[in-house]
Amino acid sequence: MVSSQTTTPAWDEGLLKNPHTVADKRGRVQRMFAAIAPSYDLNNRLHSLWMDQHWRRKAVKWAGLNKSDSVVDVACGTGDLTLAFRYALERLESLDGGTRPHERVIGIDFTYEMLPIARSKSTARQGTPSIIYLNGDAQALPLPDACADVVSIAFGIRNVADPATAIREFHRILRPGGRLIILEFSLPTNSVLRGLYNFYFRKILPRTATLISGDKTGAYKYLPESVNTFIGREQMMAMMSKAGFDKVEHRAMTFGVCICYRGVKE
Numbered sequence: 001m002v003s004s005q006t007t008t009p010a011w012d013e014g015l016l017k018n019p020h021t022v023a024d025k026r027g028r029v030q031r032m033f034a035a036i037a038p039s040y041d042l043n044n045r046l047h048s049l050w051m052d053q054h055w056r057r058k059a060v061k062w063a064g065l066n067k068s069d070s071v072v073d074v075a076c077g078t079g080d081l082t083l084a085f086r087y088a089l090e091r092l093e094s095l096d097g098g099t100r101p102h103e104r105v106i107g108i109d110f111t112y113e114m115l116p117i118a119r120s121k122s123t124a125r126q127g128t129p130s131i132i133y134l135n136g137d138a139q140a141l142p143l144p145d146a147c148a149d150v151v152s153i154a155f156g157i158r159n160v161a162d163p164a165t166a167i168r169e170f171h172r173i174l175r176p177g178g179r180l181i182i183l184e185f186s187l188p189t190n191s192v193l194r195g196l197y198n199f200y201f202r203k204i205l206p207r208t209a210t211l212i213s214g215d216k217t218g219a220y221k222y223l224p225e226s227v228n229t230f231i232g233r234e235q236m237m238a239m240m241s242k243a244g245f246d247k248v249e250h251r252a253m254t255f256g257v258c259i260c261y262r263g264v265k266e
Contacts, residue, residue, distance in 0.1 A: 011218035016225045026110075026161040032219040033077075033111040033159075039213040040114070041078050043220075046212070047205050055258045056081045056154060059183045060088050062251070062262055067092035069104070069149035072173060074138045074166070075156025076107030079118030081183070082131055085152070086122075106143070108136045138166040146175045154183040158230040167243040174265040180245060182236070182261040185227045186252070193255050198224070236261055 010028040011019065019025060036043070044052045059081065065071075065088050073082040086105045107118055115133045122131045136142045138153065138160050151170040160166045170180050188194045201224040209220040231239070233250055236259075240248045245263030252259055 009216060009218050011222045016218075016221060018229045019222055019226050020158070020229055029159045029161075029222075030111050032215075032217045032222060034113040035217045036213050036215050036219045037078070037111065037113040037117060039215075040117070041080070043209045043212055044080075047209055051254055051258075052155075053080065053084075055183060055253055055260070056084045058251075058253060059152065059154065059181050059260050060084045062260055063150045063152065063179050063181050065089060065092060065150065067095075070147065071105045071150045071152065072141070072143065072148040073105070073107045074109075074141070074151060074153040074170070075159065076109045076118060076133070077111075077114045077154075077156070079107055079121050079131070079133070081152055081154045082107035082118065082133075083122060085150070086131055105131045106148075107131055107133045108138070108141065109133075110135065110137045139169060141169050141173055143173050145172055148173050149175055149178050150181065151178065152181040152183070155185060157182055157184055157236075158226050163231070164239050164243065167239055167245075171244045171265055176265055178265045180240065180261075180263045180265070182240075184230075184236075184259055184261070186233065186256055186259045187228065188256040190255070197255075197257065198228070201227070233259060 010032045015022050022028065063085075065085070067089065069089065071085045071089070073085060076082045082105060089104065109115055109118075112135050115135060118133050134142060138156070139162055151174055153170070157163050157166065167180070174180065188197055205224065206220040213219070237248045237250060240261065240263040244265065246266045248261070248263040250259050250261045
């Protein structure tokens with residue numbers, strides 16, 4: 001049963017004018033995700049028309065995995081991207097006739113309620129819970145320096161209270177040559193497409209997703225406004241460069257609805 005704390009509204013119209021400037025954003029986001037965790041996957045699939053999994057597969061491909069890589073997936077949620085990295089590593093191992101990689105993929109999320117779902121999916125699909133899942137904050141990762149070859153975060157960087165701090169943390173835990181992959185929603189640059197997208201994003205999705213989830217925190221009102229008020233592509237790339245990443249670039253997918261950023265730690 002969801003506690004009353006997670007069903008009280010986290011967002012009102014005033015806060016949604018720019019949710020990224022709200023002083024207690026971290027707690028509100030955490031409470032919101034705790035409430036919608038049980039229906040999170042269903043809403044993702046339906047409201048992205050199943051494109052969310054396609055975007056994750058593209059992100060994994062762009063990471064340029066080697067079979068010996070260690071991966072840390074931050075803001076892992078219910079584990080979709082974490083699992084995608086795991087499968088990719090297994091495929092690389094199988095090409096060489098090797099064994100399954102053991103505990104070289106870590107998923108981290110600061111909303112505890114997401115993690116049992118991620119663990120359950122990993123066990124159901126792989127037979128053993130070979131992915132390590134940790135409860136932790138993107139701004140203070142519970143990992144040592146230079147411990148990963150790939151760090152990823154999918155649709156989570158805009159939910160972090162201080163994205164610049166998180167990106168510095170990603171740089172800290174990467175080994176030299178390590179890659180950062182950030183997958184995030186954006187707005188189409190074409191004005192007509194942007195108008196159509198925002199009509200769906202602001203008028204239709206909040207109603208249908210709230211109906212499916214039974215959410216009372218305002219999660220699906222927060223979603224479109226958190227995208228519309230988040231930093232732009234050039235600002236994100238500049239933030240990555242300032243944190244120490246080289247070869248920073250981005251790729252737009254599905255008319256610019258989703259952006260994949262990539263940077264390398266030299």
